[in-house]
Each structure stands twice: as structure tokens, then as C-alpha cells.
Amino acid sequence: MPHFVAEFANYLKLFANFLTTPWLFVTLAIVLFFASLKYYRVWTRPRPAGAIALACVLLFLVSVTDHNFRKIVTQPDNVPIMAMLYIVGFFYWLSLRQAAINDERIEAGKGPREQDETNDRVHVWPDLVYIEFIAAILATVVLTVWSILLKAPLEQPASLTRTPNPSKAPWYFLGLQEMLVYFDPWLAGVVLPTLIIVGLVAIPYIDRNPKGAGYYTLKERPFAIGGFLFGFLVLWVLLVFNGTILRGPNWNFFGPFEEWDVHKLVPLTNVNLSEVVFIQWLGTGLPKEWYIREMPGILLVIGYLVVLPPILARTLFKSMYPRMGFLRYHVMIMLLLIEFSMLIKMYLRWTVNLKYVIAIPEYFFNI
Amino acid sequence: MLRPDGFGESFVAEKPGAPSKPPKSKLTEAVELVTESQIWGSVMRHGYPADGRTRSLAILSNVFLHLHPAKMRKSGLRMRYTWCMGGLSFFLFLSLTVTGLLLMFYYRPTAEYAFSDIVYLREDIPLGIMRELHRWGAHAMVITVWLHMMRVFLTGSYKPPREFNWGVGVILLVLTLLLSFTGYLLPWDQLAIWAITVGTNMARATPLVGYEGPLAQMLKIGDIQLVHAGADARYFLTVGRLIGEQTLLRFYVLHCVGIPLAATVLMAIHFWRVRKDGGISGPM
Ligand code: HEM
Numbered sequence: 001m002p003h004f005v006a007e008f009a010n011y012l013k014l015f016a017n018f019l020t021t022p023w024l025f026v027t028l029a030i031v032l033f034f035a036s037l038k039y040y041r042v043w044t045r046p047r048p049a050g051a052i053a054l055a056c057v058l059l060f061l062v063s064v065t066d067h068n069f070r071k072i073v074t075q076p077d078n079v080p081i082m083a084m085l086y087i088v089g090f091f092y093w094l095s096l097r098q099a100a101i102n103d104e105r106i107e108a109g110k111g112p113r114e115q116d117e118t119n120d121r122v123h124v125w126p127d128l129v130y131i132e133f134i135a136a137i138l139a140t141v142v143l144t145v146w147s148i149l150l151k152a153p154l155e156q157p158a159s160l161t162r163t164p165n166p167s168k169a170p171w172y173f174l175g176l177q178e179m180l181v182y183f184d185p186w187l188a189g190v191v192l193p194t195l196i197i198v199g200l201v202a203i204p205y206i207d208r209n210p211k212g213a214g215y216y217t218l219k220e221r222p223f224a225i226g227g228f229l230f231g232f233l234v235l236w237v238l239l240v241f242n243g244t245i246l247r248g249p250n251w252n253f254f255g256p257f258e259e260w261d262v263h264k265l266v267p268l269t270n271v272n273l274s275e276v277v278f279i280q281w282l283g284t285g286l287p288k289e290w291y292i293r294e295m296p297g298i299l300l301v302i303g304y305l306v307v308l309p310p311i312l313a314r315t316l317f318k319s320m321y322p323r324m325g326f327l328r329y330h331v332m333i334m335l336l337l338i339e340f341s342m343l344i345k346m347y348l349r350w351t352v353n354l355k356y357v358i359a360i361p362e363y364f365f366n367i
Numbered sequence: 368m369l370r371p372d373g374f375g376e377s378f379v380a381e382k383p384g385a386p387s388k389p390p391k392s393k394l395t396e397a398v399e400l401v402t403e404s405q406i407w408g409s410v411m412r413h414g415y416p417a418d419g420r421t422r423s424l425a426i427l428s429n430v431f432l433h434l435h436p437a438k439m440r441k442s443g444l445r446m447r448y449t450w451c452m453g454g455l456s457f458f459l460f461l462s463l464t465v466t467g468l469l470l471m472f473y474y475r476p477t478a479e480y481a482f483s484d485i486v487y488l489r490e491d492i493p494l495g496i497m498r499e500l501h502r503w504g505a506h507a508m509v510i511t512v513w514l515h516m517m518r519v520f521l522t523g524s525y526k527p528p529r530e531f532n533w534g535v536g537v538i539l540l541v542l543t544l545l546l547s548f549t550g551y552l553l554p555w556d557q558l559a560i561w562a563i564t565v566g567t568n569m570a571r572a573t574p575l576v577g578y579e580g581p582l583a584q585m586l587k588i589g590d591i592q593l594v595h596a597g598a599d600a601r602y603f604l605t606v607g608r609l610i611g612e613q614t615l616l617r618f619y620v621l622h623c624v625g626i627p628l629a630a631t632v633l634m635a636i637h638f639w640r641v642r643k644d645g646g647i648s649g650p651m
Binding site for chain 1: 416
């Protein structure tokens with residue numbers, strides 16, 4: 001390779017590594033996500049979408065030429081995760097494309113595409129049974145080829161005396177493991193998963209919008225779809241990606257083209273809110289009693305979870321509140337605020353190195 | 368041969384008064400001999416599914432197929448609508464059951480043998496891809512279940528009357544992840560034991576019932592701590608303070624029997640409810 005090409009490639013890699021700095025990467029992802037929802041009618045058309053798909057494939061092909069990136073993505077367990085990113089991307093496109101078509105039809109007074117066929121009743125045998133049969137055969141073929149080409153991983157025999165660095169949870173839980181950086185285990189490992197499950201079950205009882213049942217649309221339920229996909233794509237899939245590709249030894253962040261250096265030094269200067277308030281601002285030193293020391297944080301959390309909902313009901317969700325009623329609204333807002341608090345905590349860490357808003361290690365109660 | 372209940376319509380039913388047909392070939396005759404026999408008629412309760420009635424009967428008279436309705440919306444048939452993800456999840460579950468069963472012939476869930484049994488599966492079985500089929504099938508199932516949930520959400524298919532089935536689905540999602548999680552430990556290698564260590568360590572921090580969880584110290588009688596490292600949520604999960612042979616056995620039983628049974632029951636409910644809630648959703 002000519003010298004200047006190699007040099008140029010190096011700069012590109014450095015730039016890519018810079019783009020994946022946590023705060024920048026997540027910010028870019030959020031901006032991209034909302035832009036993709038706003039302009040869904042434009043980019044989902046065949047040509048732009050095809051161009052994006054091509055660019056994504058090329059990006060991958062160029063990336064695997066890099067030694068460090070290749071080392072990560074060719075680990076057997078990581079292959080399906082990379083594939084998943086592209087598969088999820090494809091289905092994101094497919095759903096928004098259909099939403100765009102349907103929304104244009106609805107505006108023209110025609111009703112969604114599904115409407116045309118919804119009253120056609122077909123026999124399950126043969127129409128559906130054949131599709132199932134062919135799908136089963138295809139799935140078998142894909143799975144068999146995949147299994148022949150890629151061997152399942154097996155490492156050294158289990159030993160509790162040799163801790164691998166990094167130790168990673170199974171890949172589908174890496175989003176939660178990522179949350180461990182920002183929250184204590186009782187929140188990231190217990191409360192959050194519980195709330196995700198409860199929140200998912202609660203969705204049909206919270207979302208009372210009668211529109212958009214049985215067809216793809218975005219315009220008729222932007223809030224519900226935006227909220228759900230934000231959680232799924234940004235807070236779940238993206239964090240799985242982070243945990244798989246970007247987290248290295250000591251759970252430090254590494255760019256996709258960066259060598260995993262075990263000795264990478266990351267300054268640990270995290271401070272608690274109480275320290276900021278009493279030491280930096282008031283200059284009095286930390287009070288002895290925990291309830292005085294943590295009062296600012298406790299007030300903040302109470303403000304966020306108790307005072308904010310009624311305020312939002314009168315402002316941002318003014319039109320929604322009367323429709324939903326007290327109970328529905330409060331369940332929804334609580335789930336939303338907690339979903340949002342994950343982001344808040346992440347940004348506070350990246351900007352002001354905040355460790356805990358409330359830190360009561362006496363009771364293992366840290367937020 | 369026509370049975371008295373009318374179910375035994377023959378393969379090529381001759382109607383009285385029909386115009387005379389060209390002579391039958393030997394093959395047709397042979398087929399007829401089979402399909403009109405008493406044995407065939409006793410197994411198949413209807414003729415070849417060629418018209419509306421027999422097509423419906425094909426579904427209704429088969430214990431497996433009759434989880435389907437006899438007829439459905441055409442819009443629900445479209446790949447672009449369902450992405451086939453629910454069906455694929457189910458198919459993967461079935462194939463995992465079969466490959467898992469085969470793996471059980473070779474695998475002993477003890478600290479002494481688990482790892483070497485996997486090595487044996489990997490190195491010494493000619494053309495052996497059972498372990499691969501099982502592992503990649505499990506990865507694939509996690510992905511298809513996520514995508515299935517995404518499509519159900521995006522088509523608003525959780526709206527009345529399908530709220531309950533969405534809830535059943537969420538529990539299926541949890542069971543899928545738990546199946547995957549318990550299976551992760553079984554190879555008994557470094558990857559397995561440490562991933563499960565990271566995972567089960569969370570349980571230490573469960574509020575009230577984890578010994579490093581908030582409020583747990585408050586649970587005491589006099590000076591006796593009720594929740595401690597030897598009696599808390601993680602200890603219950605891993606049957607010990609560290610991942611060990613007891614954990615392996617517990618995860619093995621949950622993985623091979625407990626969770627699959629629960630998932631099977633819930634899937635039966637799930638599919639039944641898809642039908643009872645009016646089939647695959649479509650616009651009103
Ligand atoms: C082991 C996991 C699962 C299996 C095997 C499964 C299977 C299926 C199948 C075969 C269908 C028929 C329509 C289709 O294929 O889309 C279906 C529909 C449905 N599933 Fe699942 N599912 C699973 C998990 C879930 C999850 C995680 C959810 C949601 C949280 C869910 C909610 C629903 C709902 C609401 C329907 C009705 C959709 C409609 O009427 O259009 N399922 N499921």
C-alpha cells in the first residue's frame with residue numbers, strides 16, 4: 001500500500017475511534033435516531049435506503065481490514081451480534097418504509113395497505129402451512145450452513161482462580177452490564193430489569209390510542225413508537241454493541257480500531273453529589289449524619305420522581321393527561337422518567353464525573 | 368371407499384353421473400388402492416385437501432395444525448407484515464429441543480465430566496455440528512424473539528383484545544433469555560463460568576434479600592442477621608457462595624427440564640390466544 005494511503009487510513013481510524021468516545025457516540029446515536037424518525041418518508045425510499053445499506057456493508061468490509069476490529073468481530077460469539085445489528089437495521093427500515101407508505105395513503109383517504117386485504121379470508125391450508133413449511137426448511141439450511149462454517153467457542157476449563165479480563169455477561173445482557181458503570185448493581189441488575197419487564201407488560205394498558213392497531217404507521221402514534229424504539233434501539237441494542245465491541249480490559253472503553261491495552265489508564269476522579277455540594281460549593285466539609293449529607297441528592301430524586309410528574313401533566317403532557325387519567329399517566333411517567341434517568345446519569349458521568357446522586361454506603365443504598 | 372360419517376372421501380372422488388373418464392393409469396390405481404384402504408382412512412379423516420371443506424378439515428382434524436384457525440386474513444399472511452418472526456422463534460425452539468435432547472446423550476452435568484464431554488463432542492464426533500446447531504440456534508432465537516416483539520409493537524398488535532397475549536409474550540421473552548442464560552454455564556469453560564458469575568453476582572444486590580442489597584441489614588432478629596452471604600438471593604441461585612458443581616446441576620435441571628416445560632405451556636397459551644383474539648391482527 002502506498003505510504004499516503006496507509007497514513008490516510010490511519011487518520012480515518014483515529015477519527016472513528018474518536019467518534020466512539022462514549023458521550024459523542026451516544027449523542028450521535030440519539031440524534032441519528034430522532035432524525036431517522038423525523039425524515040422517515042425520505043430515507044426509507046428504495047434509492048436512499050439502498051445507498052445507506054451499501055454504505056453500511058462497505059463500512060464493515062473496510063473495517064474488517066483492521067487487525068483490532070477483526071480480532072473482536074471474528075470471535076465466534078460476536079459474529080451473530082454483528083449480524084444482528086444489520087438485521088435489526090433492515091427491519092427498522094422495513095417497518096418505517098411501510099409506515100411511510102401507509103401514512104401517505106391514510107392522508108389521501110385510502111386507509112393503510114393492510115386494509116385492502118384484511119377482509120380477504122384465505123385457507124390456512126395450503127396458504128399459511130406452505131409458507132411455514134418453506135420457512136422451516138430455509139431456517140434449517142441457514143442454521144446448518146452457519147453451524148458448519150462457524151465452530152462454537154470453547155475456552156480453557158472453568159477455573160475460579162483465573163479471572164478473565166474483561167469478564168463479560170452473556171451478550172444479550174451486556175446492555176445491563178453497561179448500566180453497571182453508571183448505577184449500582186441493585187439498580188442496574190435488579191430494579192432496572194424488573195422495571196423493563198413490568199413496563200413491557202404494562203404497555204397495552206398505558207397506550208390507549210385506538211389508532212394504529214393492525215397496520216404499520218408512524219404518524220398516528222409517534223409518541224408510542226418513538227418511546228419504544230428509543231428504548232429498544234438506543235438503550236438496548238446500542239448498549240449491547242458497546243458492551244461487545246467497545247468494552248475491553250478493566251471494562252474500559254476502546255475505539256473499534258484501538259488495541260486492547262490492559263494497562264490503559266483512565267483517571268478515576270468520580271465524585272458524589274454530596275461532595276460537590278458540601279465541599280466544592282459550601283466548603284463546609286461532609287456532614288457526619290448521612291441524612292444531612294445526602295439531603296441534596298434525596299431532594300433531587302424526590303423532585304424528579306414526585307414533583308416533576310404533576311408539572312409535566314400540566315405542561316408537556318397537557319393534552320395527554322385528561323385522556324389517560326391519573327393512574328395510567330403516573331405509571332407511564334414513572335417508567336419514562338426512569339428510562340430517561342439512565343441517560344441523565346450517563347451524561348452526568350461523562351460531563352461532571354458524577355458518581356452517586358445519593359450515596360448511603362451504610363445501607364448499600366446508592367443512586 | 369366412503370365411510371358412513373362421510374369423512375372418507377376418496378382421493379379422486381367419482382361422482383355418480385359424471386362423464387366417463389379415460390382409463391386410469393397403473394400409478395393412479397396404486398394410489399387409490401392405498402388412499403381408499405381402511406388403514407389410510409382411519410389415519411386421515413378427510414380426502415386430499417383440494418376444496419374448502421377438506422382444507423378446513425386438514426387443519427381442524429390435526430392436533431398440531433389445529434392451533435391454527437381454518438381461515439385467516441390475507442394481510443396476516445404477508446411476510447412483510449409478520450416478518451415470520453413468531454413462527455421462526457417457535458421453529459427454533461423446536462429445533463433446540465431436538466438438538467438439546469441429542470446433546471443430553473453425551474453430556475454429564477458434573478464438574479468432573481462437563482468440560483471433557485464438550486471437548487469430546489467437539490473433537491471426536493465425526494461431522495458433529497449438534498453443539499453448533501444448539502448454540503447458534505439459541506443465539507438466533509434470542510434475536511428472532513426481540514424482532515418479533517418489535518414487529519408486534521410496531522403493528523400495534525398489543526392493543527385490545529390482545530393485551531393479555533402481549534403479556535404472555537413478555538414472559539416468553541424472559542423465559543427465552545433464562546434458557547439461554549442457564550445454558551451458557553453448561554460447557555463449564557472460562558467463558559461460561561465467568562459470564563454466569565457476572566450475572567448471578569447481581570442477585571447479591573437485590574433489595575432486602577441480597578446481602579449487599581439496600582435494606583437487607585435491617586432484616587434481623589436481635590443481633591442475628593437474616594440475610595447474609597450464606598443465605599441470600601444469590602446463594603439460592605448458585606447454591607453456594609461461588610459457582611460450583613451444585614450450581615451446574617441446578618442450572619442443568621432448569622435448562623433441560625424446568626424452563627422448557629414452562630415455555631411450552633406458555634407457548635400453547637400464546638398460540639391459542641392468537642387464535643382466540645381474532646387471528647393475526649389487521650385493521651378493523
Ligand atoms: C418464545 C417466544 C415467542 C414465540 C415462539 C412466539 C410466537 C408467536 C407466533 C407464531 C405468533 C403468530 C404471529 C406471528 O408470527 O407474528 C405470535 C403472535 C403474537 N405474539 Fe408472540 N411469540 C413469542 C414471544 C412474544 C413476545 C416477546 C411478545 C411481546 C412482548 C409476543 C407477543 C405477541 C402478540 C401480541 C401476538 C399477536 C400478534 C398479532 O395478532 O398480530 N410474543 N407469537
